[in-house]
Amino acid sequence: MTLKPAPRTATWFLNRFGSNTEIESVLGDLSEQYQRGRGSIWYWRQVLSIVYMGLFREFRSDRRRFIGAFVSAWCVWGVLQFTAGMILMVRYVLLHPAELPFGIRVYGFPLLTLQSGAESSFATQWDFVQFALALNVLTLLLVGRYCARSSRIRPGTMLLAFITTYVVFDAGWMVTNILAITQHQQIGVGLVVIRDLIALPLTAATILFGGRKGLSSASQLKRG
């Protein structure tokens, strides 16, 4: 019997983030329905419903622990982002002392300076965007490792919650920037949009990379 291959990314996503203890039987149920002619969109919808309902279930089972882990992950992100912002500012001041009168606009926490430079004159410089992007990705990678290694709830759940909120937050930020460009013709903001377009997929990838490392070390600890 030749089986129609199920969407691989969706299956991987379920395997990676599904909190259901009987994940094999869940995959079997999905495969059975898929072989009966259900489409990829149906498969993805089921996978997302299974993963996110599992996430919500874990949240309900221990709200205090979940909220504690989640808030601490975002605090770590904030501290790292703030540090990255400071590095960017110092680097800029050292490289462009003559432009200091322009000043550096700092948006409120937690957006900080990575995004804020776009409206200043220096922000149109591509190397600034590149460096900001690199720091942003590094920040997320470190938070991913923190989520996976230090969280008191299941690492996969923590990563999923963080990724979801980050992507929603970043997507909202990107839409705001696009609106700023169209309404106020601020070309400088375009660089931030470019940064976001690159950072958004990289965000998930870097956190997942950090999480995978963390998961393997967590399982080694468990075996030990």
Added chain:
Amino acid sequence: MAAQPTLSNFELMVMLAIIRIGDGAYGVSISDEIEETTGSEVLLGSVYDAVNRLEEKGLIESSLGEATPERGGRAKRHFRTTSKGLRLVRETQQSLVKLWKGLPQLKGGEA
């Protein structure tokens, strides 16, 4: 004395579907049964969420069954109600029937 567990509307549907299907109840058959009865689509995620809760409450129990080729060689997780679960469904039914009785708004299908 431990508090009596309660059933949400969807949990009750899942319990009834398991009772109707009998021994072969598993994720897909439960979802199909509810879809056929209610006429609306049921996400598998909500079925698994409900069966996990019901199992935690001790109202159903599960066991791994046979693997078939169309499932990619993966076993089914079969569900059946426990005596505690059956008792609770019966009590819920009695409570609902009591609530239903004597409601003029629901008579004659005019509502």
